[in-house]
Amino acid sequence: MGKEELEKKLRPPLLELKDYPAKYITVASGDKMVVRQCTHKDVSVLLGAIIPLIGATKDFYDIVAARMYAEILGWYRYRVANEYVLAGTIDGEIVGIVNGRLVDKDIGMSYHTLAVRRGLRIGAHLFAAKMEYHLEYLKQSEVWIVAESPIGFRRWMIEYSLENRGDKFPKVYHELGGVPTYALTKKLYDKVKDQKVTGTRPVDSKLLSTADTLKLPEEYVQIPGFRRSKK
Amino acid sequence: MRTVQIVGIGHTMFGNLSEYDLVDIMSFASLNALEDAGILDKRDLVEQVIVGNMGAGMLSHQSGIASSLVSRIKMEPAMAELVENGPASGASAVKMGYAVIAGGLADVVLVTGGELMRDVTGWEATDFVASLLHPEAEYRYGLSLPAFGGMFTRMYMERYGLTEKELAMVAVKDHENGNKNPFAHVKLSCTMEAINEGPHASVVNPFIAEPLRLYGMCPVSDGAASLILCAADSSKMKYFKKEPVTIAGIGSATDTHCVHNRKDPLILDAVRISAERSYKMAGLKPDDISFAELHDAFIILELAISEEVGFFKRGKAREAVVKGITNINGSLPINPSGGLKSKGHPLGATGVSQIFELVKQLRGEAEKGRQVKNPKTGMAVNFGGFGNNVVTTICTKE
Amino acid sequence: MFDPDIYKLYEEKEEQVFAFRCPSCKKVHYPAPMICDKCNTRRDPSNVYFSEWEKIPLQGECTLLSWTKVYALPEGYEVPYLLFGIVEFQNKIRASGRLSIERPETGMKLNARVDVVKKRGDKEIHGLIFS
Incomplete structure (x- = not known):
């Protein structure tokens, strides 16, 4: 068996995923957080944003970061079926990442929620966006969490x-x-949706363009003294 | 009675310090105060240490923390005691320090307030604070301080027509100040659009205890603050380099344990009476106060306390907020530190931290953008329980 | 003095929440203090030697004075939120407790009953529920 043929065997069959339409949320600081779907071209920045947190032992950042790093790599190398990644950005800088995958047409499997910037409920907004994707845009019946x-x-x-x-x-x-x-069914989601899910669509092109090229976080409150070295 | 002055101040970051030990963070603030007073190498000048703390036993499983602090900062054989008065433990510790000096037991006292609350989950921290409520008539129901904050806010809104928008304005003002305070826990400016007016506000700023929202209540914080007190007539005064600040008045008062037993639950007797006692001692009146640090564990309390101490008529504090009177550049700035809302609320530290802020402002040492213009007199109100034990302190430059 | 009714303490009783009436001046208190603030008559909470403070069950019609819906609950309540209220009974006694209605309004008439408000292990803790 040739290399290419072998590679084909290693790749899982994939479902066609409907895109997550980008939205923005005005967070408490007044900043506009754009939430958008990531593609393979974002992977290097996503991994770069995650890697420092693998060393942050407080509040379970290490395990979430290490697993998410592996999951994104799995998605990039076609070793995970039906995975997606959403990123939250403020002025293009990554402030949070969420991911998950579809088990089949009906059941979603929530993976991780990583809030890079803290104190703005970024994690809560991105988790809600992920549920919105599964239950409203992918029309699934439930998400396992x-x-x-x-x-x-x-x-x-x-x-x-x-x-x-x-x-x-x-x-x-x-x-x-x-x-x-545990599972979030569509019925449970509809009950709390008004309190949990927000955002404006469509995002005007100027704001959306700030998120075109993802930027690495400059600081991590989880890692005291961390400063990305200036080139 | 002897005049008591503040000759040194110290503070730690407020926020999540859970990787440290409670006595370590109290030591840090204490040493900062000793250094500020210029007596780091003459610690034996301090004859008495008073610690303000509520939860060492319940949260950190530690007791005897006043003695522990003395030993950690190498100040044996100083006298040492712990004062516990719920969320007003800090100001009560200052009051006890005052009493020790005024009564002639000591000339120099170190007062340190500290709390470590983030070593446990938020739910455990809420439960711990709720343990100060009446066990039979309040606590058993799952009632908590936020619940009383919510019910108080609703009564106030219904009686005086206070709006959510006006409440949000107080939060925006406090965060504006707190963002400039290097010790603040939640160091960010928030906007009215984001927390009140915009389309995402109800999710970004969700209800916590209706009608109070997230930006209507203080965070759960760790931290410590310290003061060095000295008798004005003491020969030891010569060791201190900085211009002293005088504790002109300090008074406290209690109220019914159960909130429902107050004739009018919107009237905070303990706040008013503690203020009256401190005004009387200082020979001052509300008009004489240049700025104030008021215990805004719930944003409504900043308004209610400012009325109760006589700054504004009942129901009128909201107008002062709208007019900007309580802003840093207004005629009566309130919570230039950011208040509990932005600076954070490590229970035992809060009362000491409020007086730390009075001293900082009166010395003219506050950071750019949050220094009150030429203040002469500052007031701090430290609110214990849901208003069942309140301490008011007035400090002056002279 | 031996209270001949002492054996009644061992009866299985319906859970109730009581206010207490001062035997001298008749002032009703809730929760019960150890001394009446009106006439300084003392109370013995064991209720064995002195049972003169009359127990008045708190129940029935009351008016809602204020309420809240709390989402940040203390440890031990694994639900998204709980509703609480302060009510005034017809005899002017006030009490705090749980609300079991979804849409409260200040000033509305409610009915107070006693039911389980918390479970700690196997132990059920009873208290006032307004509905």
């Missing part, structure tokens, strides 16, 4: 009143660690 940090658990499980599918374990489990899963 687990948390790796206590704050994530309380945020998602309690604030969204997720359904506990623990009783179906081990038949039903989440891909992240093979643990018992």
Whole structure:
């Protein structure tokens, strides 16, 4: 078998994903955060933004960063089926990243939520955007969710009143660690949507263009003293 | 009674300091104050240490922290005691320091307030603060300080017509000041569009305890602040280099434990009476105050306290906000530090931090853009419980 | 003095929340203090030796004075939010408690009952619920 043919065998079959239409949210500081879908051309900046956080041991940033780094690499190398990545940017700078994938047409698998900039509820807005993508744009019936940090658990499980599918374990489990899963159904989503999901579409071309080329974060509050070296 | 003056001040960052030990952060603030006073190498001048803290036992599983602090900063055999008065522990510690000097037990006292709250989850921290409520008639229901903040806000809105927009204006003002305060926990300016007027505001600034929203309440913070007090008539005064600030008045008062037992729950008797006591001691009246640090754990409290201490008529504080009177350049700036809203609220540290700010402003040492113009007199109100134990302090330049 | 009714303490009772009436001046208190602020009569909470402070069950019609819907709850409540209110009973006694209606309005008439407000392990804690 030739190299190319072998490569074909390594790649999973893919579903066609409808695009996530970009939106913006005016966060508390007054900055406009553009949320848009990422493509393979964004990968180097995405990985560059994540890599310093692999060393941030506080608040579970290390595990979320390390896993997300691997997931994005898997997506880039065609080793994960139906994965997508959304980024939040302010003036083009990455302030947060979320990702996930489709198990099949109906079921979504939420992967990670990484808030780079803190204190502006970036993580909450991006998690909501991810749910919006699965349930409104990809028209799925439910998304499976687990948390790796206590704050994530309380945020998602309690604030969204997720359904506990623990009783179906081990038949039903989440891909992240093979643990018992929770699920956000369309019905539960519709109940909290007004409180959780916001944003304006379409994003005018001038604002949208600020997010064309993603920029690496200059600072990380998670890493005291971190400064990206000036060239 | 002897005159007591503040001759040194110290502060830590407010925010998430959970990788440190409580006594370490209190040590840091204490040493900063000793250094500011110019007696880092003459610590034996300090005869008494008073610590203000609420949660060492419950949150950090530590007791005897006043003695622990003395040993950590190598000040044995100074006298040391802990003062606990809920979220007003800090100002109560200052009051006890004052009393020790006024009563002649010591000439120089170090007062340090500190709290480490972020070592536990937000839910545990909320539960810990709620433990000061009445166990049978309040706490058992899951009531918390934010719940009372919400109910108080609703009553105030319904009686005086206060709007969400006016409340948001107070938050924007506090964050504007806090953004310039190097010690502030939430160091960002927020805009009216983002938190109140714009199409995304209700999600960006969600309800926490209706009608109070996220930008209507203070964060949960770690931090510490310290003061060095000295008797004005003491021979030790010569060691201190900076112009002293005088504690002209300090008074406190209590109110019913249960909020529902107050004849009019919108009237904060303990605030008013503690202020009256401190005005009387200082021989001053509301008109004499140049600026104030008011305990805005919930943004409504900045308005209610400013009325209760006599700055504005009942229900009229909102007009002062709209007119910009309480802005940094207004005629009566309130919370030039950013207040609890932006600076943060490490319970035991807060009261000390408020007086730290009075001294900083009266010395003219506040950062650019948040220095009150030529202030003569500052007031701090530290609000314990839901107003059931309140301490008011007035400081003057002379 | 031995209270011949002491055995009644062991009866399985319906959970109730009580206000207390001062035996001397008849002022009603909730929650009960250890001394009446009106006439300085003392109270013994054991209710064994002195049972004169009359227990008045708090229930029935009341008026909502203020309310809130809280999303940031203390540890131990794994729900997205809870509603709380302060009410005034017809005898002017006020109390704080939980609301079990979705759309409260200040001034509305409510009914107070006693039910489980918290579970700690197997233990059920009862309190006032207004609906």
